[in-house]
Amino acid sequence: MNAMDFQFLAAFLKERSGLIVTADKEYLIDSRLQPVARKFELKSIEEIISVLRGGRDARLAAAVTEAMTTNESFFFRDKVPFELFQDVMLPTMLDARRARKHLRIWCAAASTGQEPYSLSIILKEMAAKLGGWRTDIIGTDISSAVIEKAKSGIYSQFEVQRGLPVQLMLKYFEQKGDVWQILPEIRSMVQYRLFNLLEDYASLGTFDIVFCRNVLIYFDQPTKKAILERIARTMAPDGYLVLGAAETVVGICDAFQTVPEQRGLYRLRGSDESSGIVRPFAPLRAQGSAPAVTGASATAVVGGLRAATDRLAAIPSIPGR
């Protein structure tokens, strides 16, 4: 590919999805766009670029954008965010929302659904504490292909084994030939929607918890900042934001502050600085197939959230806490 074609494609992708491609990633362009060329019966990537330059093929433009996304995901990815969800965010939110009994959760780069379904499984496992509650999980992604797969809830043997303890797999999936489908009761807990993080967020409403993991890494600083600022505006004042292990707000967006001792967890600046006791996510630990989480994240006892947890114990509508 010549330098002008590369520059055109790089600018096109940045404008369409925020993705930054550098010259050393030309091999990626090649491997991802050859199948697109075949599908659209174009002879080469150069021909794709020529059609894109014409600006008249919206389907090709969407296919190129989608093909360049990285959709890697797996159940309970990195474990700690899901422990924090169960042991910090939910107790705090169940306390804060005890009058309204309604929680809205957004997976902002949901990919093939493993992240929102991991949250659904946790909520299902906690059903006894959520009687009378409405919990909405909205999963969005720029790629229609991954959204369709997420909606189907169908995973290969490899995919269901990745991160998912076998007992949870047997409990929440049914085998259909050589694939596994997540049960309708878990599937129906998530609403999926095609959504580009570069677009206007007004139609999404307000969220109590936002998972935006492993997508900001593909963007440059101004794009990260713009997205984080828009996410901040979708969040309830006491809401939580969860980023991926390689992502941070620090030095990028002042709207958020870190939650002390809780890596990857953020709240809006000025919100109550609750923090908490983090234990290994019980269903994972119970299966025995997940290694125990060690270090500060597993044992950190941070005063503020102990108070929140204690307050939660006093809520009569949540038995057994």
Ligand SMILES: C[S@@+](CC[C@H](N)C(=O)[O-])C[C@H]1O[C@@H](n2cnc3c(N)ncnc32)[C@H](O)[C@@H]1O
């Ligand atoms: C690596 S996956 C992350 C999946 C999941 N959050 C996780 O951590 O396992 C990144 C996802 O971000 C999506 N994505 C990339 N750019 C996007 C954009 N501008 N708007 C919405 N989604 C985007 C990709 O399609 C991809 O499915």
